[in-house]
Structures are given as structure tokens and as C-alpha cells.
Amino acid sequence: MGRLFEQIDSQPSEIGEITLRRRRIPALGDRDIFEVKLGEEFLMSSMFVDAEVALSDLGIGEAEGDNLSVVVGGLGLGYTAVAALKHERVGELLIVEYLEPVIRWHQQEYVPLGKDINADARSRYVHGSFFDLAVAGPESGGFDPEAPGKEFDAILLDIDHSPRALLNDSNASFYTAENIRRMAGQLKPRGIFAMWSNEGEDSVFMEVLRDVFTEVVCHVVSFYNPFQNRESFNTVYVARKPG
Template identity: 65%
Template sequence: MSLMFEEIDSQATPLGQISLRRRSMPAFGDRDIYEVKLGDEFLMSSMFVEAEEALSTLGLAAVQGDRLSVVVGGLGLGYTAVAALNDERIDELLVVDALETVIGWHRDERVPLGKVLNADPRNRYVLGSFFDLATDPARGFDPEQPGRQFDAILLDIDHSPSEYLNPANASFYTTDNLALMAQQLKPEGVFAMWSQNLPDPDFEALLRTVFARVESHVISFYNPFQGGESTNSVYVCVK
């Protein structure tokens, strides 16, 4: 078993001090738990990854066709991106993250899934603000092909549609800005988004102002700290 706690890295970023830590917890056996803190706030953890993986599996299940081009907004610890690459239809995956530090942890393989992402030629990291790129369709997500469209956009950055990693992100959750993002989807393309909360009827109504079909999925997983199940949700929208 590894050390009970180790800080692997800590760096200043435009959003504040970000740190990567590894710890062991008896409730998880011999599995190392990786976690990221932004200031005093826990940003992400490998304790529970079922919903992050479901963001990819549910989102891509709604996509028709082959040779798919997909955007993942928010690299995190890599679980959404790796789950997307498990879909053999993926031809190219762009993983957009605003923090060079987080991309560096994966490129340098300081987190376990960095090796998986680096070894897959379909994966490409894009350094930039997802929200800035989402609302600028003329520029778009791909710095090599401005204005291109994608089969799916998978988003896991904010804690929920009403709880933001950065207060500036709040402006994204409007009809106008969601519609700008939707311009970057191909016809019948899919937008999917993770939330730590149960589905929000007001947000579902907002999504329906932009997308032809909106479905919400509740993801349940065992939480040993609560002695029972916890839940997250995934919204899946078809253009």
C-alpha cells in the first residue's frame, strides 16, 4: 500500500492555487485515490467516477454514425475522455481545459490516465476556456480548423447548472450562449453535461429552448462514507 497521503504537485493558476494529491483510504482497499483541490475547494476525485464515465457512454449512445469527432470540456482526471475513447467510432477527440497545469499532469503522466490518453493517437489536448470557445462559433474548439462542427460536445466543468467553478461561467447557461455552442454541432449532434445534483426542471426547460430532444439520467453509485447510494445526473440533448 502507498503512503496515506502525498501532495504530488501544487501550482498557481489564474483561478487560484491548484494541487494534485494522492491518498489511501481503507474504504477503497489498495486503490490509490487521486484528488485535485482548487484553493480550499475539492475540484475532482477518483473516488467516484461512474457519472463522469456515464457522461461519455450516455452522450455517445445518442450519436448516430461513425468516424465521430467529439469535444470534451474539462479534462479533470481523464475519466470522461478515456470513456469516450472506449467508443470505437471515435475518430478524433479534443479535450479542452483552461488550466495548463492540468494538461501538464496528463502529458507528464503524473495521473494514472495520462498514459492512456497520451498513447491514443485520436486524443488531442486543447488549452483554452471551454466557455469562451463554445460561444465563439467562428473560432470554435479546434485551433487547427476554425469553425468546424462536431458530432458531440461533452461538458464536465461546473458542479451543476447553478453552481459554478468560476462565477463568470454563469453567463453560459442562457438560450443565446447555448445556441452559439449548438452551432458547433453537426445536424442531430449531441450535447451532454454532468451535474452533481439531481436533474433540474428549470435547466431542462432552458435546454429545450435550444435542443430538439432533452433527456436527463440519474446515475447512482455506492458511497461507503454514507453506507448507501449517492447520485449525480447527466443531461443528454440532441440538436
């Protein structure tokens, strides 16, 4: 058995030191667990990815048509992106990531799913702030630097812990009807916006979504947490643009 703990990389970023680690917990089986930390805060662990996968499955499952153009906001450990690529209807996937070290970890395949993303010609990394590109609107270029003004079939967001628990205070302005509506300007008619959250349904955010979209649903995604020896849950919001 290899080492029980390894720090793979640690780099400064625009919002603090970001670190990639690998560990093994013998009581939980002989497998590598990858973790991402921002300063002293845990951002993600490969132990708990059910809702990250469900974000793609639920969002893309509601998208209409074939040859779908999809945006994933937030790369993390790659689980949402790889889950999206498993859908044959996806024709292209733009992965928007603010932190350049996170993109490099995948490009250099320091994380296991980097290989899957890099090998799929449908995927492309975009280094930039999802929130800035979202609210800038298609008239200012939008999410795709190679196709300004492009509209997408689905936008999948997994960055903040929830609409209230933010990685950066500056993100708060995104979760308003005005800026959600600006982001929706980059969706095709009847396109899908889906978002992961670490918390239960937020009634205020649901009203914001209903002000912009139709068919707004908050799904509960349950999973077993061995550290607490009980079921835990995340949520996935899914909303459709009128068309």
C-alpha cells in the same frame, strides 16, 4: 504499503491554487485515490467516477454515424476522455481544458489515465476556456484551433458542479438559451450535447435546453458512497440538435 497521503503537485492557476493529491484509505482497499482541489474546494476524486464515465457513454451512445468528432470540455482526472476513447466510433477527441497544470499532469502522466490519453492518436489537448470557445462560435474559430469553423458530432461538458453551482461566477452566462444556442452552432445537425451535474434535475436548465434542442433527457447515475454508507447520485443531461 506506500504512504497514505502524498501531495503530487500544486500550482497557481487563473482561478486559484490547484493541487493534485494521492491517498490511500486502508479500510477501502489497497488502491491509490487521486484528488484534485482548487484552493480548499474538492473538484474531483477518483473514488467517484461513474457519472463521468456515463457522460461519455450516454452522449456518444446517442451520436449518429461513425468516425465521430467529439469535444470534451473539462479534463479533470481524465475519466470522461478515456471513456470516450473506448468507443470505436470515435475518430477524434478534442479535450478542452482551461487550467494548464491539469494538462501537464496528464502529459507528464502524474495521473494514471494520462498514459491512456497520450497513447491514443485520436486525442488532442486544447488549452483554453471551453466557455469562451463555445460562445465565440464557429465564425471565430471554435473549439479546434487547427480547423476553424469545424462542426462536431458530440460535445461533452464536465466543468461546473451544476448550472447553479459554478467554479467561477463568470461561467453563469453560458447557461442561457442564447449562449447554449451559440455553442450548438458547432454541432452537426442532430449532434449531441451532454453535460454532467452534481445535482438533481434542474427544471430551469431543462427549459433552456428544450429551447435549443430536441430529445432532452436528464439521466440519474447512482453509485455507492462508502463515506455515507448509502447510494449517491449525479445527473447527465443529454440533448440532440435539430437536423
